[in-house]
Amino acid sequence: MTRTLRLALLTSTMLAGAASAQDVTLTIESWRNDDLTIWQDTIIPAFEAQNPGIKVVFAPTAPAEYNAALNSKLSAGSAGDLITCRPFDASLELYNQGHLADLSGLASMANFSSVAKSAWQTDDGAATFCVPMASVIHGFIYNKDAFDALGIAVPTTNDEFFAALDKIKADGTYIPMAMGTNDQWEAATMGYNNIGPNYWKGEEGRLALIKGEQKLTDAAWVAPFEQLAKWKDYLGDGFEAQTYPDSQNLFTLGRAAVYPAGSWEISGFNTQAAFKMGAFPPPVQAAGDTCYISDHTDIAIGLNAKSANAEQAKVFLEWVGSPEFATMYANALPGFFSLNSTPVEMQDPLAQEFVSWRGKCQSTIRSTYQILSRGTPNLENETWNASANVIKGTEAPADAAKRLQDGLASWYAPQK
């Protein structure tokens, strides 16, 4: 009995081995279960058509469980060949533990800028371990019908921005801006890190902060809080208890005129909103200033260091780094922008508007994501709290900045 079973097992292993000698199957670990059909119907068939002999399986896990599930699969040696990478520390930790292979040598890495790669590099930039796939861009989406009806031009400077909000408020038909502080993260992500790069000059300020040359109490880092403090008057009644879905609904139902946004909203808004929409980048301080946008690196794909099919997986990764993949991905998921240096043609007008800012503005990423949120207190979480407090008016901008700086300095050596 045992012998039969052993024999059967042995045969099946050999058969499986023989099968894989002809056809290699690559498995992709991912948290994007929303994108399953896009991968199965569009992306994978395109790759398989060009690369006979390599089969690809997209095997996503629920977003909330992804990190934990992936960690245990990697430790147990049962993870797929290709690993979808979260930005910064979560993936860096996997690389340091030897779960992700160094991909610096891939030819297609040349297609990405250093900012695009920064989310999946070691702190010194020596090794890159994931191929960047997409980023999300921050800005403001507005109700075009409302702007036309009220005769408001798209604001480019702070003064124009607040003048437009004043006008909407005076008219009274629309809530000037749809945002709440109940869930806190919008205040930081769509508030502070949306408008902030114009003040701290994008990468320049972000890197200076990491090096310890600038402090969060410097004028450039306090100014965004001072702007946020002015938002309070333009938010809807009871914005303190307004949640993220509330804000989305207020805007798509046409009750609010401006929505501080991330580009991931595009596909949802396209289906929900019955009016014309437009978008503008965060307003600059004075006309003619260089504009900076938060073009946040969000998703990438890496190679399981223990993969038995590393050669074929690298073929796939080279393809992910190609302009062809970039076009396909960006059009299937409007709002997730390719990080590829080659410009990508997109069909969606709102997505086109967002991505056009890359041409005229300097790109940066969210200031709190790289290195600075490693300790206790966690700078990102504190920024949520501080931004929400500043908008509500329960904490003064300078006090909030000082609290963040003290927290950061308590564990981060360059800021001590």
Next chain:
Amino acid sequence: MAARKPVRWHIGVFLAPAVLVYTAIMIIPLFGTLNLSLFNKGADGVVFVGLANFATLFGDPRWSDAFWNALGNNAWFFVVHMLVQNPIGIALAAILSTPRLRMAAFYRTAIFIPTILSFVIVGFVWKLILSPIWGIAPGMLDFVGLKGLFAPWLGKEEYALTTLALISVWQFVGIPMMLIYAALLSIPDEVLEAAEMDGITGMSQFWKIKLPLILPSIGIISILTFVGNFNAFDLIYVAQGALAGPDFSTDILGTFLYRTFFGFQLQLGDAYMGSAIAGAMFGIILLGVCVYLFGIQTRLRRYQF
């Protein structure tokens, strides 16, 4: 020769399932957590640090401020339950147990139903009711001319925790009601008849006869409320998220533990400090239960019918 006393093996056999299950899913994890709280990540791997995690938790202002804030909020959460939930529960039970009340079964069921609802539903429904945008609360207050009293309660530091505590009271008032109701029904009619013979009826009958007889049940309810409140997490997490906003004003020990142990957003989980917080929670609950068991329960007078 007298027969040797037989081995009473059946006791072991009958106890075994409960003991095994309880040990596997309660006792081992509990001691595992307490054990974990004595370790932390050192320069080279995990090292034994003794009580250093607790020293950090209570000594480092970055941790202790959050801890005392959570403990204070938790205490207020408990106070609201003791002052609102339990008296209302007792009152409802007293009303329900009056024989003249019609449709008692209906009221009993209606009041008890929220208890079996999921926290997710309760949190979501109440957030909608109280929403300043779509909620019916502003409209209803407007209807009675009190619109001025409305505030976005869940978004204001000064009201949010009390609001959530009252939502929790709404959900769980059925439990003290049911326990007291059962206790009231178990009071023998002879006692009540004797009281009536002595001319004690109505309210004074409740205060002088029934209340002393149900005191042990009230004690049990108090301790259940205490344990439940200091282990609470779900409602706050569902309504306000893991950051327990606004500005940590609704942060209780459960949410503080969750953020620390499992991490949140960019904050990576720290199982060692998380275990220390869990250990502190265990200590607080143990202390509370001991105070009750040895300080109060032994002094309660019991009546045997």
